[in-house]
Amino acid sequence: AQKITQTQPGMFVQEKEAVTLDCTYDTSDQSYGLFWYKQPSSGEMIFLIYQGSYDEQNATEGRYSLNFQKARKSANLVISASQLGDSAMYFCATSNSGGSNYKLTFGKGTLLTVNP
């Protein structure tokens, strides 16, 4: 069984600063995928970024980057230049279906608050 651990229930960051949200995972599979989602207070789930277990380079999408350390089984999300609109719940998730995303295991999330 897979497991995702997000150890930070809540994080605070000043606007325009960078912030790292932690995620560690536990899987026995060789091929897997790591995903990050954002859930604003309005409730919708927004896909942010994906990292495959065989990808050698860290994934980046605009201001989001994923710090993937395979040996440590960690997949931290880095948000650069935080904006007020980044205030939301952030979920890390993994898939054991070779990186396909229909069978995700989610962590409990980190609530990020961006202060002006």
Place this chain on the structure above:
Amino acid sequence: NAGVTQTPKFQVLKTGQSMTLQCAQDMNHEYMSWYRQDPGMGLRLIHYSVGAGITDQGEVPNGYNVSRSTTEDFPLRLLSAAPSQTSVYFCASSYYGVGNEQFFGPGTRLTVL
């Protein structure tokens, strides 16, 4: 495209009642999934489907039933509602393949009294 649509947005049931949560997508996605989200928890997978006619159980399938007769629709049935099924339910869909974005519906907030 409407994306992933879910109906109803809110529902209140009494213990023992049954109902169906509707989910539809117009993107011709092969994969569809149902998750539930409880306070302080991430999403947990209930059932999923990799194509029409193919469904399988996720982490928390008890008390729920699904079918996938078409690519577009993936309804979730509560057989006999219990207070423990009070939750927010999300339907999601995506294309076949690795690392593709999973599109989520807006959710259905269900309360079982």
